[in-house]
Amino acid sequence: MTKGRFIFIALMCALETFYLNDCVFEGDYLFAFFWGFLLYRDLRHVYLIDKVVNNL
Numbered sequence: 001m002t003k004g005r006f007i008f009i010a011l012m013c014a015l016e017t018f019y020l021n022d023c024v025f026e027g028d029y030l031f032a033f034f035w036g037f038l039l040y041r042d043l044r045h046v047y048l049i050d051k052v053v054n055n056l
Contacts, residue, residue: 009042009045009046012042013039013042013043013046016035016038016039016042017039019031019035020032020035020036020039023035
């Protein structure tokens, strides 16, 4: 994974976490589910990349 890709994924995870927390605190659970799903997808993607890199 290139440095640029890593920084992009880290920033996207941070933004998704921010929006997830904002929606939960505002009580907008539909959008909280949406942001939670996107965050879960990104974190699962990062976990799989880490797992592959550690096996090399």
